[in-house]
Amino acid sequence: MSDAESGCARPRTALSEAEVEALVHGICFKTGPPRTLGVEVEWLVHELRSPQLPVTSERLAAAYAALRTLPLRSALTVEPGGQLELSSAPASSLMECVTAVSADLAAVRTLLAGDGLCLVGMGHDPWHAPRRFLREKRYDAMETAFDRTGRAGRHMMCASASVQVCLDAGHEEPGPLGHGRRWWLAHQLGAVLVAAFANSPLVGGEPTGWLSTRQLVWTQIGAGRAGAPPLDGDPRAAWARRVLDAPVMCVRGDDGPWEVPDGLTFREWTRGGAARPPTRDDLDYHLTTLFPPVRPRGHLEFRMIDAQPGDDGWIVPLAVTAALFDDPAAAETAYRVVKRLAERAAPLPAPHNPLWIEAARSGLADAELHEVAVACFGAALEALPRLGATREVLEAVGAYTDRYVLRGRCPADDVLDGLRGPDRATAPFGAGEPPAVFGKDFRS
Numbered sequence: 001m002s003d004a005e006s007g008c009a010r011p012r013t014a015l016s017e018a019e020v021e022a023l024v025h026g027i028c029f030k031t032g033p034p035r036t037l038g039v040e041v042e043w044l045v046h047e048l049r050s051p052q053l054p055v056t057s058e059r060l061a062a063a064y065a066a067l068r069t070l071p072l073r074s075a076l077t078v079e080p081g082g083q084l085e086l087s088s089a090p091a092s093s094l095m096e097c098v099t100a101v102s103a104d105l106a107a108v109r110t111l112l113a114g115d116g117l118c119l120v121g122m123g124h125d126p127w128h129a130p131r132r133f134l135r136e137k138r139y140d141a142m143e144t145a146f147d148r149t150g151r152a153g154r155h156m157m158c159a160s161a162s163v164q165v166c167l168d169a170g171h172e173e174p175g176p177l178g179h180g181r182r183w184w185l186a187h188q189l190g191a192v193l194v195a196a197f198a199n200s201p202l203v204g205g206e207p208t209g210w211l212s213t214r215q216l217v218w219t220q221i222g223a224g225r226a227g228a229p230p231l232d233g234d235p236r237a238a239w240a241r242r243v244l245d246a247p248v249m250c251v252r253g254d255d256g257p258w259e260v261p262d263g264l265t266f267r268e269w270t271r272g273g274a275a276r277p278p279t280r281d282d283l284d285y286h287l288t289t290l291f292p293p294v295r296p297r298g299h300l301e302f303r304m305i306d307a308q309p310g311d312d313g314w315i316v317p318l319a320v321t322a323a324l325f326d327d328p329a330a331a332e333t334a335y336r337v338v339k340r341l342a343e344r345a346a347p348l349p350a351p352h353n354p355l356w357i358e359a360a361r362s363g364l365a366d367a368e369l370h371e372v373a374v375a376c377f378g379a380a381l382e383a384l385p386r387l388g389a390t391r392e393v394l395e396a397v398g399a400y401t402d403r404y405v406l407r408g409r410c411p412a413d414d415v416l417d418g419l420r421g422p423d424r425a426t427a428p429f430g431a432g433e434p435p436a437v438f439g440k441d442f443r444s
Contacts, residue, residue, distance in 0.1 A: 014277035017244065017270040023283060024240040028296040031172040031179050034326045036090040036299075037097055041105070041314045042161035042307055043084045043119035045112070052127045052205075055082070055117065060133055063115050070111065072104045080142070081158025082133035084108070084119065090166075094322050094387050098315055105311070121313055123161060123200030123214035123306025126415070130158035137258050141250035142289070144260045152220035155203075156291075160214045161307035163197070163314045165321040167300050176331040183235040185331070186294040187228055187350045188338040189324065190304045192376060194351075195359040195369045196404065197317050199306040199411040207419065211412035214306050215360035218291065219351050222247075224265075226291045228349040239296055244270075249289035251275070252282070293350050304351070309411050316400045319393050320380045327383035337375040341368065363410040370408045377401045 015023075045060065047053045060082045067076060067084075074086040086104055091097035109119060130151075132139060139157065146153020170179040198211035210216045218226050224246050229238035244267040250258040251274050261274060266286055269278045278286075287297075295301040305317045324334040344355040351360070364370040381401065384394055404410055 013279060015270060015279060015283060017267060020244055020266065020270060020278075020283055021240045023280070024243050024287075025236045027298060028239055028287075029169045029179055029183075029236050030298040031169050034168040034170055034177055036092060036168055037094065037318075037322050037326070038088045038090050038166040038299075039097055039101060039314065039318045040085055040087040040162075040164040040166065040301075041101065042079060042163070044122060044125050044159075044161050044307070045082060045084055045117055046120045048113060048116045048118040051118070051120065054128050054131070057082070057133055059115070059117070063112060063117055066111055066115070067108060070104075070107050072107065073100045074104045076108075078134060079157070079161075080132050080134045080139045081125075081130060083158075083161050094319060094384075094389055095393070097318070098393065102312070102315075109311070121161070121199070121307040121309045122415075123198070123212055124155065124203060124217070125159040126200075126202035127205055128159065129204070130154040132158055137252070138250075141258045141260050145247075145249050146221060148262065149222060150220060152217050155217045156214075156221055160200075160217060162214065162303060163305045163308055163317050165302040165305065165318050166297075167302070167322065167325050169296065169298065169300055176328045176335065177326070180235060181331075181335065182300065182325060183294070183296075184231055185325070185335055185338065186300055186302060187231055188341050188345065188355075189334055189376065190293050190302065190350060191341065191345070191355045191359040192338065192369060192373050193302070193317065193321065194304050194306075194356065195363045195366065196320075196373045196377070196410060197305045197308060198360065198363045199308060199415070201412040201416050202419070207416060210361050211363040211410060212306055212360040215304065215351060215356070218293070218304075219357065219360075221291070223349070223352050225289070226293075227352055228292045228294060230347075230349055235296070242292075243283075243287065243290065246286070246290055248274075248286060252285065293356075306411075309414075312396060313411075315393060316397055319384060319389060319397050320377060323380035323383040323387060323389075324376055327386055329386075330379040330383035333379040334376050337372050341372060344368075363412060364405065364408040370405075373405050377405045 045055060047055055064078055074088050077085045079085060086101060088097050088101050112118060170177050170182040194212055194215050200214040201207055201211050203213055229242040245265050248261055248264045248266055248269055250260050252258045264273050293304040295303060302321060308314050323330050325331055341355055345353045350356045358366050359369055364373055381397055
């Protein structure tokens, strides 16, 4: 019997707990020399002339129907709230990735502009309340599950956007490019990336008190769903335990709404906790419902970076992250300088530890994060020519370093400066009631 929802024809054979562990071990960390990279860029879609006005579902549907006729090299998908995502194919070099995605984005922007729409790079929608655009069983179930613990899940689903950098897991053997080192580094350096690229300080037109409200949202949807595993053991074993102990989002069925169990873990499911046993397809689906800051999918998916302003702002976090992980000298520098941050992170995994929380709240105003960021961006600038970066990419990273990193700032600071300007009544971000979307004032 095929799984109609997944489109997969594999037989529905029940999985045991041991089989789940073995499968996760085999599929989530594919080791070898780092050779490819990719990027997934998410964007809010707003009215071109009056971005504070909501875009109707009908206009979004028509725009996406037109976009799907474009000959893009990247995969175009739509997020639950109508955010647009372009996912690059695995590229053999940084510049191959940048060139392909830049061309696709130019085509997308041209078509959207003809419809009076534009792409906006911010980590959280500054004006509009979360509103679901896609009506599918997956998102119905996701919304039901998230609503049990508050409204953070709706904000994650429908009002957030990011730059997700995808890098190979690394060598099986230890060393600067070994998968164990890269896994550890990703979770320590991830806080620096949160701080340096924070770009979501507003909800409802008002400051939330956090420079990366998007990262705050991630902390509030639950450690079981969005938390990293402990870093004090083998990455494969730790991730397998996290997968088994994570809550099941839904039990899919062929007819009617999907069941949304309350508190059932995948481990309990393998032990008979639901009406039917889980299958390989259920495991594959379960893996897509976990949202840790670094998600192993054979490669490593860095999910902590807010969407960036400007047409080409996304290139800077892609280039910096690639340099700090794929260039051996830069990786060694990054590993050395972030060691001082590890004590602030322990013992709680990301993003629920003090280091990550302070990165999201204060950005590079935190003196220690600022010092580490300066060293890491400097190492990235030295490494990028060795990765074949063009002069334009080097200038973009250099300009970002000068404008933000060296000054202890991030794009969210620019947004807040605009809001606090002398012409508040005509500032680009409209005023509104103080946000309390998660049952409390964000500024507390």
